[in-house]
Amino acid sequence: MDFRYSEDDEAFRREFRAWLEANVPRGWRDDAELADPDTKEEFERRRAWHRKLYDAGWMCIHWPKEFGGRGATLMQQFIYHQELDRIKAPPTVNFQGLARVGPTLMQWGTPEQKRRYIPRIPPAEEIWCQGLSEPNHGSDLAAVQTRAVDHGDHFIVNGSKVWTSNAHHADYSTLLCRTDPSAPKHRGLSYLLVDLKSPGVTIRPLIQITGEHGFNQVFYEDVAVPKENLVGKVNEGWMVAITNMMFERTIHGGRTDMMVEVRQIADAARQVTRDGRPAIEDDYVRDAIAAFACEAEALKYASLRQLTRQLRGLPPGPEGSMMKLCTSDLNLRIQKFAMELLGPYAQFEYRASGAIDHGKWSHRMLAARRGTIAAGTNEIQHNIIGERVLGLPKG
């Protein structure tokens, strides 16, 4: 591993940092977490910030120029995320579109699909969600039951998708559905693009334990989907879905610098007392925070190793599953420790007046489980590591 940055990379960093310093809206750096992302007002505020990045050429920088990116190198992407983290930039929108749908269409879309859909993703003109999981099929995704029946120039879709993040803001959804129920389960699937304004689509909110909306159940009742919205070949949608999931896990792993979280818990330990002294002076608290810091550093180097492999043109390797597993697990343990550290203060609700750090720790505790489930549960990541990395027999 070479830890030096080239002069070109340093120039890239200076340029982006200067742009951020001049353009991140003042007063919005620290309160982004506090705003309710489900309100239309907050969504549009984020979309306006997203658009500002896009207009200046700072959105989906790794995408090829022909699709609205700037063809940035892997190292530039790494620096880009470091700088966004450093300045605590507000969130953007259209995550599923940018991270999953766009790249999947670049690989599998017809020329017409690429022309029609991809250019509207980076500016967030059209918002996307992804319809994979169903009420009875999440980990075992190839068992999906939502049916699409061939009606000549269109399919008629019936079924339901669940945990669909952002469907309440979205214009379109990807849809993995069964087109041949008699074929083995991986072979009878197709991957469609569905206009959520189509007659027969109903989006119902699912409220999370945090009180946030976040995701939905989406019902499809006799929904007509034109044949030109089929991605890849009919009954070969599993390959398209695999591409989609590959982007999903890559994105979930490796990007989060857990030291940010560790520094914040250390700050919280300065605000509360233990046996009459600031908790940060207590040996037990110091030991716990130091152990978290060691893990966070180890994760940082594991993610750099992944980056080095990619820079050398090697396939991603096992680090994707490992990073997803370890990052979400460390996060969960930090939040549990925060509850112990804050004691009675941990009961303050998010945004409650008088709460330490605006009550964000109780909110993060409630939210921490979702990281261990989304994009393939941690048990499934254990299976992947056990079977494909360690060569253990199938469980």
Ligand SMILES: Cc1cc2nc3c(=O)[nH]c(=O)nc-3n(C[C@H](O)[C@H](O)[C@H](O)COP(=O)(O)OP(=O)(O)OC[C@H]3O[C@@H](n4cnc5c(N)ncnc54)[C@H](O)[C@@H]3O)c2cc1C
């Ligand atoms: C925050 C969040 C956002 C999400 N967003 C989306 C979205 O936008 N679109 C979408 O399609 N889905 C989305 N999901 C759904 C997510 O992909 C599924 O929840 C996940 O894949 C697990 O599927 P499941 O919920 O059906 O659980 P199940 O598959 O029913 O699993 C139940 C339990 O059994 C365990 N288990 C299952 N199979 C095995 C096995 N073979 N070995 C060991 N243990 C096993 C699991 O680990 C889990 O603990 C989201 C989920 C979350 C939490």
